[in-house]
Amino acid sequence: MKIAAPVSSLEEAEMLIHFGADEFYCGFSTPEWQEHFGGQWWMNRRDPSSANILSWQDMSELMALAHQNNIPVHVTLNAPFYPEGALRYMLKLSEKLANELGADALIVSDFNLLMLIRREKFPVGIHLSSLGACFNSFTADFYCSLGVKRIILPRHLTLSEINDLITKADPRMEFEVFGLNDGCFFEEGFCQTTHTLGPFCLTDWEIRASRESEQSKMSGHLDSVREHLWYQNNCGSSFQAQGLPNGPCSLCWFGHFRDWGVKAVKIVGREASFYRKMRSLQMVKAVADEAGKGGSAQEIAEFARSLRNTPEYCQKGYMCYFRESPHKLWRNYAHET
């Protein structure tokens, strides 16, 4: 299983190579984009200043460094949609990334952009972003027929649904799953809000129930929602005692992912600090290496939980990607251990 690590500068790239990243993915926010679209609309859903490569020169150097170390670079072009004017620009940008810089894959979610890139037959792989919302094997087959090489599965599948999907899909399709960091309350493939205005799910709502009798329960429910969101938001962007990052993960399931043929696990957080990226990679690498040794899925899960060393957070369940319903897998596992 490969580890796909986020990178937003050359310094980070050197560090990530040193600590064993297998693949890079990065955002790109060009000066031309800023000129035409301004700062209120981001090219790939993340803040240009903290989460993106900002110049062609830097992108070129990043590609060269990565390729010298046999690391493929996947460039994220994953706004949910691009209007006509932006599509024209994104197509030119894709051509340059593929033909001149040698990008290995473009991570795309906009269907129209995907179709345009496909038609041009650029020498570059097409990966479907998690925003492409692949929830079943038929969708995987559909995208396979369009030439998509890899699908990044959405956060809000359960473990058994992932197994089902991968087992039934065309075996030519590669799958990547979220491994660590940054949850999302809504399904980002269907969320039509913008991070430019701050995460919509973290809005501090005043809520009125349609039934007066339910209003008294609102405060308690909102407390639960806030707690859940705190876990989803990397436990308030905190670290545990040994300096490893807290936050959503699927580390316990790496043994299953290995057995099911998942191609890559993704460390989320293009905008994360140098330190968080480093510690995230160290943790994911340790668990992926353990899975590579061939232990049972349960042994991998035990290793992951001992490494995290936050049993109270793990026990809560809000930090888990791909949670099964209470009567299924997670509870059974917690009970057994």
Added chain:
Amino acid sequence: MELAFHIRTPDSQDWADKFQKEMDRLYDGENDWAEDFPLADRIYVGDEFCPNRLPSLSELEGFCALARENALKITLLTPVLTDKELENHSFLFDYLEKWEKGAEIVVNDWGVLLFLKRRNSHKAKLCTPGGVCLSGGRLFNKGFKDPRLGDAEGLALFSSETLGLLNESTFDHPEFQRAMRDLGVSRLERDLLPYGNPVCRSGESGIHPSFYFPFGYVTTGRVCWTASFRQAEGEKFFPAGPCARVCDDLRFELENENLSFRVFQNGNTIFYLYPFSLLSSFIKAAKRENIRLVYQGLN
């Protein structure tokens, strides 16, 4: 203009009354669009956001009986489905394909679309007299709908590209329309973009439009805020988790000082209410065009 009502239960007989009352409540009695408003000739059933709101077989039979009694056509809304969910709900497609009148299925998932195309591969076109028509749902249509944008006018004036951001969506692109036609889709379902100037045109590229009112959707997901409302600690916030259909009788209005629109939560989905001026001008224009309006209220 064609009018459809989205209804939730097959025993609904008073949808016209409910529609009037809810519109009066939402718009404080303003209703200058109501003159010469047509009668409904179609019902929408099911749900495009949540599989737990899809009908059982007996409910679907009830909806079809209701449609037959009232000489209405029927459209089934379907959401994104996992492999298991698709398997568990394929009876809905079986039933509609055998139903006597040309039913319609709104699909929001490429996989569901491929599934339907494969099982009907023997037919040259899905939408044939007596056959099932397919429509592309709103989840396919991405556009700018964040209800928190304060200065839409400023953004629109920044450049032609940002103007496009507020006025265009996935469905507008010929590439998408071509793909849909190739998959046998003959209709596309839309919201009014909150900051755009809606264009009311019918049947471009051979694909007919449906427009929903008075709400557009903002965001949705498989982790359901509403389902979690009455659940015990430890049972909340699971993707596609257990559900007691709290949404059948409970909705929420969400308030925040940064909102440009009224915002509501219905089930697992958040909606914005169209401003009266947008709705009114659109309906007046729609009356002159061969388009379908779909009333989808909170109830």
